Amino acid sequence: MLDLVIPTRQAEITPGFLVKRILPYQLRRMIGPFIFMDHGGPVDIPKQLGSNLDVLPHPHIGLSTVSYLFSGNVTHRDSLGVEQVIKPGEVNWMTAGRGIAHSERFEDPAVRAGGQLEMIQTWVALPEKDEEGAPSFMNYAAEQLPVFTDKGIWMRLIAGDAYGLTSSVKTTSPLFYVHVVLQQGAHFGIPAGHSERGVYIVKGSLEVNGVAYTAGNLLVFTKGVDPLIIAREAATLMMLGGEHLGERHIWWNFVSSRKERIEQAKEDWKQGRIILPPNDNHEFIALPEDKYRPAGGPPPGALS
Incomplete structure (x- = not known):
């Protein structure tokens, strides 16, 4: 039987860039290991707003981000020095492990000239044994x-x-x-x-x-x-x-099986212990000054 219908809610990633937020939901935080899901677009990006919609460098722990595009393209840069343009039908699978930072920028001239962008991004929580593993990145062609x-x-x-x-x-x-x-x-x-x-x-x-x-x-x-x-x-x-992995805490861009690990990640970002992408390190998203959100609450964070 159908157990639950989850409607999307509107969330703003950057000023002017609204997405449909799907997970987490008050009555259902996860589906299997998937703990976060956003649907961005379809949106025609006005030329004058192109660079303003960029998602600046920001941190993650304890999860894998999975980016999948229907149209447009996005340039990914991360702490490992990876620079990758993701195109429709491809998969960007970035595993944060103990900590990584990355950015997503809309640099394609066609997109910035008013082209259409539509994408889905999910976060996959990691098993406890992998939460503190080394960060990694893979791109898979269609x-x-x-x-x-x-x-x-x-x-x-x-x-x-x-x-x-x-x-x-x-x-x-x-x-x-x-x-x-x-x-x-x-x-x-x-x-x-x-x-x-x-x-x-x-x-x-x-x-x-x-x-x-x-x-x-x-x-x-x-x-x-x-x-x-x-x-x-x-x-x-x-x-x-x-398959369900067990309880996970989520706050901003951090996911962990341990609440205290979230607090450590907050301090690590404040103190610069999570390295910025070496080819995109002139600006970043500051830690929100929100109080810790309970496990069932939605994150205030970004598309990725």
Whole structure:
């Protein structure tokens, strides 16, 4: 059965750049290891605002950020010295571990001239044994990711295992993450074999058990139930889930199984102990002066 419907809420990443925030939600903090999900765009970026929408260098601990674009492109720079332009269909998988800082800038002349940008970013919490590991970064080209097609169906497996396919993206816990495009009237099922599963409707609308659901909603399904999804109109979906890792604390851009580790990360950022990207170190986002938010509360932080 359908366990919960999570509606998006509006959040502002930088002045003028609004996104749809999906996770965490008051009644459901995580789906499998996925602890954060933002949908940015589609937005036509005015030329005069291009550089103002950049996400300046900021820190992370205890998670992997997963960036996936539908249109436009973004330049990623991080503490490891990595500089990578991510394009639609590719995957940027950055694992923060004990600490990393990165920026995301809209430097493509086509985007800054008013081109369209649309992206999904999720955070994947790390198993406790990996929370203090070394930070790392990987980019996977679209052609490295498995694609399946059928009548009225196109699907790309971004990460994990689903529908008998396995992605080459390296993960640290059992999960799945899938981009699906359905034509009107197409039937589709959600991946079986995972404890926690969700379907986010990016565009279009679906029917599940005779009930219609529209874009901007995340449908969360009970374990063991394999519903039939029908596209009432052409639809774009992001399916995600996996195995639960246990309780996690989240504040700003920090995730940890230990509350005291969040406090340490706050002080590390204040004292400059998390290194800025060497090729983007002239500005950064200061630590918010918020009090610690409880585990169930939404983070005040950034898209990534």
